[in-house]
Amino acid sequence: MPLTLYVDGPRWSRHLDAVRDAHPGIVPVLKGNGYGFGLERLAERSAELGVDTLAVGRYEEVAAAAGRFDGSVLVLTPWRPFETRAAYGDHVVHTVGRLEDLRALAGREHRPRVVLERLTSMRRHGFSAAGLREAAGLLGGVTLDGVAFHLPISAGSHLTEVDRLMTDVVAAGLPTRRVYVSHLGPGEVEALRRTWPDYELRPRIGTGLWLGARDTLAARATVLDAHAVERGDVYGYRSRTAPAAGTILVVSGGTAHGIGLEAPTGGATLRDRAARVAKGGLDAAGFVRSPFTVGGKLRLFAEPPHMQASMLFLPAGAPAPRVGDEVDVRVRFTTTTFDQTVVSGAAG
Numbered sequence: 505m506p507l508t509l510y511v512d513g514p515r516w517s518r519h520l521d522a523v524r525d526a527h528p529g530i531v532p533v534l535k536g537n538g539y540g541f542g543l544e545r546l547a548e549r550s551a552e553l554g555v556d557t558l559a560v561g562r563y564e565e566v567a568a569a570a571g572r573f574d575g576s577v578l579v580l581t582p583w584r585p586f587e588t589r590a591a592y593g594d595h596v597v598h599t600v601g602r603l604e605d606l607r608a609l610a611g612r613e614h615r616p617r618v619v620l621e622r623l624t625s626m627r628r629h630g631f632s633a634a635g636l637r638e639a640a641g642l643l644g645g646v647t648l649d650g651v652a653f654h655l656p657i658s659a660g661s662h663l664t665e666v667d668r669l670m671t672d673v674v675a676a677g678l679p680t681r682r683v684y685v686s687h688l689g690p691g692e693v694e695a696l697r698r699t700w701p702d703y704e705l706r707p708r709i710g711t712g713l714w715l716g717a718r719d720t721l722a723a724r725a726t727v728l729d730a731h732a733v734e735r736g737d738v739y740g741y742r743s744r745t746a747p748a749a750g751t752i753l754v755v756s757g758g759t760a761h762g763i764g765l766e767a768p769t770g771g772a773t774l775r776d777r778a779a780r781v782a783k784g785g786l787d788a789a790g791f792v793r794s795p796f797t798v799g800g801k802l803r804l805f806a807e808p809p810h811m812q813a814s815m816l817f818l819p820a821g822a823p824a825p826r827v828g829d830e831v832d833v834r835v836r837f838t839t840t841t842f843d844q845t846v847v848s849g850a851a852g
């Protein structure tokens with residue numbers, strides 16, 4: 505019995521189209537668990553969106569994407585000499601951020617396609633301004649596809665920083681006008697287009713595209729079992745005793761799905777805890793809030809999640825759902841492995 509991702513197909517599709525239309529030159533990003541949808545599905549959707557390029561996180565993900573998508577596949581993690589799984593087909597675009605890597609790639613046959621990454625205030629990967637100028641002299645054995653900036657996800661404006669980075673690109677005299685940017689707002693991209701009209705700006709977007717319309721998505725777990733307990737009854741891997749009468753509800757979804765413990769309920773200080781013990785609340789029994797909603801309320805874990813299922817405690821009086829019913833579960837899509845995805849409507 506599964507943990508299911510439900511997608512309102514027609515509305516999700518309309519959202520994807522709208523994001524594409526609002527971001528000319530968009531490069532969809534798919535990586536990891538495919539933002540909860542899976543890499544193959546997102547590669548297929550990217551093809552349907554009509555884009556010429558998509559981006560994956562790692563070389564291991566190239567095959568899944570390229571199987572469903574005919575265009576270019578940009579690998580976001582920079583190429584390294586130890587990267588034994590790197591694919592070198594014409595569809596693959598390598599990200600390069602160090603001179604020694606550029607030299608090594610330039611020594612390969614078939615002129616690998618490369619994007620030169622300029623280090624930003626993120627300080628994750630990329631060339632310094634001087635490094636970029638030096639890289640411009642090492643392009644003999646590669647095909648330069650563009651440069652890239654990966655900005656931090658910050659509330660403030662990136663424009664001052666990006667203007668400085670663009671100046672570095674111009675100063676390097678690179679034979680390309682294409683710049684891939686990550687985590688710029690649409691207004692920022694528009695402003696940069698006005699400032700740098702000769703350049704082709706390509707926004708790389710994952711979360712805002714795939715997960716930007718949360719109300720078209722729902723995660724639900726299936727009720728697998730329900731056991732009435734009296735206060736003092738023993739249950740669970742840890743042989744705990746029920747602090748009150750109620751129901752132990754077993755639902756699908758555990759650590760293997762990425763279901764984790766939520767923060768403890770209420771305040772975490774000793775004083776808070778003492779107050780809760782005095783009130784005799786269930787969380788005083790050490791129960792921790794779960795991401796599962798039953799009867800409109802987030803319920804407590806009866807014990808930490810198991811590998812594929814979770815045990816919840818429903819106090820007496822709370823209506824217990826039946827075996828086979830589904831309950832809502834709050835998930836982080838980027839860390840959740842669903843058992844199945846159900847897309848409604850023909851357009852899904």
Ligand SMILES: *Cc1c(COP(=O)(O)O)cnc(C)c1O
Binds near residue numbers: 708
């Ligand atoms: C993951 C990633 C993105 C996409 O990030 P979202 O926040 O999901 O839009 C863009 N650029 C780089 C370099 C990334 O690693």
